Amino acid sequence: MTRAILGGEDLGMQVMDGSAAGDGATAPVAVLRLDGARSTLLLLRRFGGLPEIVHWGSRLPPDIAATELGALRAGDRPHNGPDQWEPCAALLPTFGGTAFGQTGLAAFRDDGSAWTATFAVEAVEEQPGRLVVRAVDHASELELRVELALDDTDVLVMRNTLRNLGPAALRVERLVSGTVILPAAVEAVHTSHGAWGQEFGRAAMSLAQGTISVESRRNRSHDHFPGLAAGLPGTGDESGQAWGLQLGWSGAHRFTAERLEDGSVQVMGGEFLHPGEVVLAPGEALETPPLFAAWSANGFGGVARAFHAHARRSVLRWPAPGGYGPMRPRPVLLNSWEGNRFALSDAALRTQAEQAAALGIERYVLDDGWFGGRRNDKRGLGDWHVSPAVFPQGLRPLADHVRGLGMEFGLWFEPEMVSPDSDLFRARPDWVLHVAGRPLRTARHQLVLDIARREVADHLFEAIAARVDEIGVDYIKWDHNRDLVEAGDVRGRAAYRQQVEALYALWRRLAARHPGLEIESCASGGGRADLGALLHTQRIWTSDNTDALDRLRMQRSAFRFLPPEVCGTHVSASPNHQTGRRSSLDFRAAVALFGHMGVELDPRTLDADESETLARWIALHKRLRPLLHGGHCVFGEDTPSRVLQGVVSPDRTHAVFLLAATDWPPQRRPHPVRLPGLDPARRYGLRIPAPVDPRWYQPSPDQQALAGEGKEFGGALLSEIGVSLPQMDPGTAWILECQPA
Ligand code: GLA
Numbered sequence: 254m255t256r257a258i259l260g261g262e263d264l265g266m267q268v269m270d271g272s273a274a275g276d277g278a279t280a281p282v283a284v285l286r287l288d289g290a291r292s293t294l295l296l297l298r299r300f301g302g303l304p305e306i307v308h309w310g311s312r313l314p315p316d317i318a319a320t321e322l323g324a325l326r327a328g329d330r331p332h333n334g335p336d337q338w339e340p341c342a343a344l345l346p347t348f349g350g351t352a353f354g355q356t357g358l359a360a361f362r363d364d365g366s367a368w369t370a371t372f373a374v375e376a377v378e379e380q381p382g383r384l385v386v387r388a389v390d391h392a393s394e395l396e397l398r399v400e401l402a403l404d405d406t407d408v409l410v411m412r413n414t415l416r417n418l419g420p421a422a423l424r425v426e427r428l429v430s431g432t433v434i435l436p437a438a439v440e441a442v443h444t445s446h447g448a449w450g451q452e453f454g455r456a457a458m459s460l461a462q463g464t465i466s467v468e469s470r471r472n473r474s475h476d477h478f479p480g481l482a483a484g485l486p487g488t489g490d491e492s493g494q495a496w497g498l499q500l501g502w503s504g505a506h507r508f509t510a511e512r513l514e515d516g517s518v519q520v521m522g523g524e525f526l527h528p529g530e531v532v533l534a535p536g537e538a539l540e541t542p543p544l545f546a547a548w549s550a551n552g553f554g555g556v557a558r559a560f561h562a563h564a565r566r567s568v569l570r571w572p573a574p575g576g577y578g579p580m581r582p583r584p585v586l587l588n589s590w591e592g593n594r595f596a597l598s599d600a601a602l603r604t605q606a607e608q609a610a611a612l613g614i615e616r617y618v619l620d621d622g623w624f625g626g627r628r629n630d631k632r633g634l635g636d637w638h639v640s641p642a643v644f645p646q647g648l649r650p651l652a653d654h655v656r657g658l659g660m661e662f663g664l665w666f667e668p669e670m671v672s673p674d675s676d677l678f679r680a681r682p683d684w685v686l687h688v689a690g691r692p693l694r695t696a697r698h699q700l701v702l703d704i705a706r707r708e709v710a711d712h713l714f715e716a717i718a719a720r721v722d723e724i725g726v727d728y729i730k731w732d733h734n735r736d737l738v739e740a741g742d743v744r745g746r747a748a749y750r751q752q753v754e755a756l757y758a759l760w761r762r763l764a765a766r767h768p769g770l771e772i773e774s775c776a777s778g779g780g781r782a783d784l785g786a787l788l789h790t791q792r793i794w795t796s797d798n799t800d801a802l803d804r805l806r807m808q809r810s811a812f813r814f815l816p817p818e819v820c821g822t823h824v825s826a827s828p829n830h831q832t833g834r835r836s837s838l839d840f841r842a843a844v845a846l847f848g849h850m851g852v853e854l855d856p857r858t859l860d861a862d863e864s865e866t867l868a869r870w871i872a873l874h875k876r877l878r879p880l881l882h883g884g885h886c887v888f889g890e891d892t893p894s895r896v897l898q899g900v901v902s903p904d905r906t907h908a909v910f911l912l913a914a915t916d917w918p919p920q921r922r923p924h925p926v927r928l929p930g931l932d933p934a935r936r937y938g939l940r941i942p943a944p945v946d947p948r949w950y951q952p953s954p955d956q957q958a959l960a961g962e963g964k965e966f967g968g969a970l971l972s973e974i975g976v977s978l979p980q981m982d983p984g985t986a987w988i989l990e991c992q993p994a
Contacts (some may be wrong), residue, residue, distance in 0.1 A: 349368075480499030608859075771790075945987050
């Protein structure tokens, strides 16, 4: 350092030259690391600044010397660049210093100060599987806490907390949950995008230069699922190095992936903050939601399995009478929506319940239309009392009838919403989110309540809790059927994030009041399907689109992030309500078998054969349920004509696959089906279990045997060579089951 002197006057500033801190030759201070079962996150602490991310990938040997690592990482100074070179891989990139990539923090005070941040580490807490770095920027009076945890599921959980140490308020425009660095060889990120009815699409976005930014700003994520994945060139579903990130947050979010100056790829994910949403008073802190990040050497499927293992162990909580307990078998449910829409009648619902119980259904969910003046989607939201016009005796008799048939009773609510044509809105028009001076914007004819207001949250809590008690509700389908637009609170400030926090608080309150109550996070299907919601709920409704052909790829994509036991998958009517497409009951049931299975049609419309077939599919799901909901998902072939998806038990003794034909194969005979995930050393009995009845033309005797008692094969042959199966008709699916021979 030298003092700055101008015209003989000491300017009171220090000038850094290239040999001071910030020089690549400076000795490293320490190596910080976290190890998973197969992965390592390696950080290097030098320059006094935030640790630098050196490696997130395969597990490294112990005892990595800091000096050696420092020497490996000591880079040259770029031509025509700053004299004080610093690596661009900090745990939290900020404005200030010499990193010119996207920043994970954007904040300032009203006087224009505090917009730069150069954090100096004050303390590092190292616990098994967990690192907490506490750093301070004295010039801007900011404190940062970076939390990192990695367990043997190989999922890294990241979270940042920023505290305002200054005497004046701090406006925060961005604080990401986490930053990771991927190797320069990564060429693309795979995002998951869509729209209502077309959720969980998948797109590869090229990272040639610059930044990819994926943003969702409406508190529902139909447009962009809050997660992404990336792999080295050549990485596939079951091979190659892959990385995945997903945010545990049900509000607005933003992910960026940027090719940095040194070619590496910086990925950040976190909340999207609307203007003015976060103003920290002196001493106040902002804590981000968690960012879950997985690495695998076994392709995108390996990343998915890591996410599933982590969610099963650390995210999902299963209500039990005394609190939380182990997951109960996920009850096969009947949802009343597509079979009835708003045309509800007590007598019809009773008959449907009886027929559902006979099919083997275990939970009966009464959807929209049971309350207030809700005879169509234009009115009634907010009036959460049972409609005497539809249920003159109330809902208790129907719920008792359902329970008498051995099923649980579930009920639909859309608590955060209000119809302009409702008693609630007439009484409390001031309760809705809006910006003063602007017209109220409806969507699906409804407005959004400001549930961060105590009196609104109390009103909803009391209404829901009272119905749960009175009727005897075991399960709530919690809907959210519109985007937030111009969502201002009572003071006119953007209220997107406080709405999510208030929702989580309401869910926590209900869980405390009704231990044992399960909740499904619906949001028009796929709109609130994230690990933030799943910290409080037990199921997501994957999509309002129940067309089996569309669901095949949607579910495959959803399972890349979320475990199948929480993804609602229903057998609905043909022609399909959303697409008008016709498909066989077998095809619809085979596709629905692989998630949390349900039925969404009027059982009275089934003839005797169809009822028997559906009952057999439900029985098959129940038999396979421990495997389907506790096994390892594998991602097989995915071509324009055929899709293979499976689940293998953790000990690899039992596996089940869905093989679906989506079109005619390009050649006369389809190529062999290779079954991933099996134990190569084990022998398996392979068969196509009932009720699948493959329609095939002159099968070989060995093929014929698969639909009977099965055939025995070695695991290596099934995985590497594959089994030749006859041609399938488009729109048909078979189940392939492997059991110990
Ligand atoms: C949303 C849900 C559906 C159904 C309707 C009822 O669209 O996703 O499953 O509950 O609302 O209005």
